[in-house]
Amino acid sequence: MTSVTDAPENPLPFGRSRSRRSGSGRAIRWLRANLFASIPSTVISLLLIFLLAKAIVSLVQWGFWNAIWSVPDNQTGACRAIRGLGACWAVIPEKYRFILFGTYPFDQQRRPALATLTFIALFFVSSRRSWWRKELVLVWVAALVAIGLLMWGGIGLPYVSQDRWGGLPVTLILATFGLAFGFPLGIVVALGRRSKLPAIRSICVLYVELIRGVPLISLLFMASVMFPLFMPDGVNIDKLLRAQIAFVLFAGAYLAEVIRGGLQAVPRGQHEAADAIGLSYWQKNGLIILPQAIRHVIPPLVNTFIAFFKDTSLVLIIGIFDLLTTAKTAIIDPAWQSFSVEVYLFVGLIYFAFCFAMSRYSRRLEALAGPT
Amino acid sequence: MTTSTPEPRRKRLRFSLSHERLKGLFWQIVVVGIAIAVVAWLWSNAVHNLSVRRISTGFAFLGREAGMPIADAWLDYSPKNTYLRAFLVGVVNTLRVAVIGIVLATVLGTMIGIARLSSNWLLSRLAAVYVEVLRDLPLLLQLLFWYVLMQGLPAARAAWMPIDGVYLSNRGLVLPSIPIEEGNLWVVGIAAIGLIALYALRRRLVARQLLDGRPRRLWPYALGLVAGLPALASWGLGVSWTIAMPELRGFNFVGGLTLSPEYFALLVALVTYTSAFIAEIVRSGIQAVHRGQWDAAMALGLRRSFVLQHIVMPQALRVIIPPMTSQFLNLTKNSSLAVAVGYQDIVSIANTTLNQTGQAIEAIALIMMVFLTISLGISLFMNWYNARIALVER
Numbered sequence: 123m124t125s126v127t128d129a130p131e132n133p134l135p136f137g138r139s140r141s142r143r144s145g146s147g148r149a150i151r152w153l154r155a156n157l158f159a160s161i162p163s164t165v166i167s168l169l170l171i172f173l174l175a176k177a178i179v180s181l182v183q184w185g186f187w188n189a190i191w192s193v194p195d196n197q198t199g200a201c202r203a204i205r206g207l208g209a210c211w212a213v214i215p216e217k218y219r220f221i222l223f224g225t226y227p228f229d230q231q232r233r234p235a236l237a238t239l240t241f242i243a244l245f246f247v248s249s250r251r252s253w254w255r256k257e258l259v260l261v262w263v264a265a266l267v268a269i270g271l272l273m274w275g276g277i278g279l280p281y282v283s284q285d286r287w288g289g290l291p292v293t294l295i296l297a298t299f300g301l302a303f304g305f306p307l308g309i310v311v312a313l314g315r316r317s318k319l320p321a322i323r324s325i326c327v328l329y330v331e332l333i334r335g336v337p338l339i340s341l342l343f344m345a346s347v348m349f350p351l352f353m354p355d356g357v358n359i360d361k362l363l364r365a366q367i368a369f370v371l372f373a374g375a376y377l378a379e380v381i382r383g384g385l386q387a388v389p390r391g392q393h394e395a396a397d398a399i400g401l402s403y404w405q406k407n408g409l410i411i412l413p414q415a416i417r418h419v420i421p422p423l424v425n426t427f428i429a430f431f432k433d434t435s436l437v438l439i440i441g442i443f444d445l446l447t448t449a450k451t452a453i454i455d456p457a458w459q460s461f462s463v464e465v466y467l468f469v470g471l472i473y474f475a476f477c478f479a480m481s482r483y484s485r486r487l488e489a490l491a492g493p494t
Numbered sequence: 495m496t497t498s499t500p501e502p503r504r505k506r507l508r509f510s511l512s513h514e515r516l517k518g519l520f521w522q523i524v525v526v527g528i529a530i531a532v533v534a535w536l537w538s539n540a541v542h543n544l545s546v547r548r549i550s551t552g553f554a555f556l557g558r559e560a561g562m563p564i565a566d567a568w569l570d571y572s573p574k575n576t577y578l579r580a581f582l583v584g585v586v587n588t589l590r591v592a593v594i595g596i597v598l599a600t601v602l603g604t605m606i607g608i609a610r611l612s613s614n615w616l617l618s619r620l621a622a623v624y625v626e627v628l629r630d631l632p633l634l635l636q637l638l639f640w641y642v643l644m645q646g647l648p649a650a651r652a653a654w655m656p657i658d659g660v661y662l663s664n665r666g667l668v669l670p671s672i673p674i675e676e677g678n679l680w681v682v683g684i685a686a687i688g689l690i691a692l693y694a695l696r697r698r699l700v701a702r703q704l705l706d707g708r709p710r711r712l713w714p715y716a717l718g719l720v721a722g723l724p725a726l727a728s729w730g731l732g733v734s735w736t737i738a739m740p741e742l743r744g745f746n747f748v749g750g751l752t753l754s755p756e757y758f759a760l761l762v763a764l765v766t767y768t769s770a771f772i773a774e775i776v777r778s779g780i781q782a783v784h785r786g787q788w789d790a791a792m793a794l795g796l797r798r799s800f801v802l803q804h805i806v807m808p809q810a811l812r813v814i815i816p817p818m819t820s821q822f823l824n825l826t827k828n829s830s831l832a833v834a835v836g837y838q839d840i841v842s843i844a845n846t847t848l849n850q851t852g853q854a855i856e857a858i859a860l861i862m863m864v865f866l867t868i869s870l871g872i873s874l875f876m877n878w879y880n881a882r883i884a885l886v887e888r
Contacts, residue, residue, distance in 0.1 A: 156616075157616055163614045166616075167614060167617075170616050170617060171616070206646070319518050321526050322522055325525065325526070332862075332866075335862070335865060335869050336865045339830045339831065340830065340861045343841075343845060347848060347854045350543075351544065352536040352537075352540050353543075354539050355542075355543075432630075432633065433632070436634060439834055446634060446635055460646075462638075463646070466642065473631055477629075478630050481629070481630060
């Protein structure tokens with residue numbers, strides 16, 4: 123009772139003098155403040171530690187201790203014997219080429235791999251704030267052309283038709299092209315929604331609300347079954363391209379709403395000043411309003427990109443071979459049928475890597491924009 | 495001279511004004527013209543293609559026999575029923591996932607959002623990991639994952655029984671249930687009336703407390719109206735509320751309420767995925783409440799849970815409700831992923847119809863109509879609620 127005043131410094135009855143500056147003393151103080159501050163907190167901590175320990179032990183047992191890492195060619199008997207007790211990671215080295223690149227000709231799979239790396243480099247370059255210049259548009263055009271060349275072929279590379287594309291490059295193509303074309307569309311629609319002209323405004327409102335009101339799946343069904351009905355005889359557009367068009371329309375509507383939020387945040391004075399110096403409508407928006415509006419909404423834009431990247435997986439339902447579809451197809455093989463959990467974890471890790479990088483990036487931008 | 499100078503200037507001014515208007519009119523006519531031309535072109539192609547394929551347009555097919563089996567229907571349904579009936583079953587199945595999913599996701603998401611702000615380091619870290627992992631994986635992947643896990647569960651004979659009467663097996667989740675007959679519905683109706691009466695009474699009591707400042711007890715009325723009245727009614731009408739426990743007979747369960755593996759996987763995937771987003775909304779909503787509110791309430795000697803419930807949450811709700819509405823809409827739209835695991839919601843049934851009859855335009859129009867109606871309903875309700883909790887400015 124006498125040591126009430128120095129209680130925070132000597133929280134525990136042992137190690138009184140030496141622990142004052144040592145690491146373990148600080149750790150104990152930290153534990154006491156953050157895990158065992160009160161009785162309910164202590165109960166919660168103990169319960170969580172118990173559950174966590176149990177979960178980690180069983181996960182380690184399943185994922186490492188009892189796991190089988192390789193089996194001699196397709197002899198999955200050993201794997202099936204330990205089903206539920208241990209993971210069969212042997213499925214990954216067996217199937218990863220198919221999961222990543224689908225039915226792309228096996229000896230040519232260096233090409234989609236290179237295309238994937240090009241995509242990643244492109245994202246990396248675009249994420250640098252100091253490189254946000256007009257030349258970036260040229261970099262994008264060059265990169266997308268290069269990816270097209272790699273995937274289709276040309277300049278010495280044999281031609282590969284889109285039907286044989288699959289896996290990660292298809293996911294990246296759907297997401298990137300969807301955003302690259304959806305973004306300008308979104309800008310135009312967002313401007314149209316704020317236009318003074320009633321007819322243009324109502325067309326934009328109708329478009330945005332219709333697309334946002336229905337599930338993406340119904341848009342994809344439309345692209346896969348209804349689209350051919352609306353085309354004249356003889357025009358036959360490839361399935362991947364139809365899905366891509368649906369994605370552009372979808373992305374356009376969602377991005378338009380985000381950009382509209384940014385437009386609303388630009389003060390009126392900016393419009394008036396631009397009008398006062400006699401800029402035309404497009405000059406005013408292109409040079410004054412949009413740069414400010416988009417800067418305001420970069421974090422929500424990145425969040426929309428993440429959502430969009432995840433949504434590309436829905437093409438599974440109309441049978442396009444993206445990363446998730448190849449994963450699901452890989453385990454149709456009877457020998458490997460019962461190891462879907464392992465495959466889904468593998469694919470999940472890839473999706474997670476992309477989305478996590480984007481969400482970290484968005485949080486950093488938010489932190490940068492915060493204080494101002 | 496002096497009177498003639500303003501004349502041409504005014505004219506020019508009027509001309510330039512009408513010029514601006516003319517320009518606007520011109521662009522509107524151009525855009526609308528292009529839109530109409532595109533729609534007309536698509537329409538004429540569609541009419542031509544449909545006549546070539548001999549598909550008759552219109553909703554007459556709804557009256558024909560559907561011939562499609564629906565495994566998990568809440569309404570009476572057999573494949574001999576019409577397409578219209580099948581669509582109705584689909585709508586009910588969609589609503590069943592969406593409504594229950596929204597309620598569970600809100601509860602779970604709020605709990606995790608509050609856990610993220612906990613002073614307990616371990617709890618807040620675990621909540622953060624939960625949010626980060628679930629938000630960064632595609633929902634469809636999570637759904638397939640849960641479904642595979644469901645299929646990997648033991649057979650009905652070796653079902654897991656976490657609580658007495660609750661069985662989890664590859665046949666789905668089986669819960670004890672109360673068989674509902676007409677009498678039960680009457681009693682439920684009476685309980686609902688009691689609840690409304692209680693709400694009205696509470697308003698009156700609060701109004702009177704505002705007049706003289708004396709608090710009044712509500713719980714005796716609550717007990718009487720919500721528990722006593724229905725109990726009395728059950729006794730009077732001779733309604734029984736026995737709980738039917740599921741029993742294993744042969745290879746399957748008899749009695750109780752069975753949630754099919756497809757439904758259960760879809761529900762779990764939607765609830766966990768959406769709860770991660772709701773947790774973030776709740777967290778940022780609570781953080782948006784000014785620190786001074788916490789400090790002032792703590793200075794009055796109120797308990798933390800009381801402060802959270804009565805001081806912080808009502809203010810946070812104003813920030814929380816608008817983004818929450820869009821999460822509810824997302825959950826409803828995402829319920830259409832059901833088609834990937836074979837749960838027959840409206841999208842899945844419309845898709846089967848489309849493959850059977852070729853009525854692509856009608857089927858997709860029906861999907862859109864259903865979702866636009868549900869979205870509108872949720873939006874209207876949430877806007878009403880938002881207006882109710884909004885700050886009343888003097």
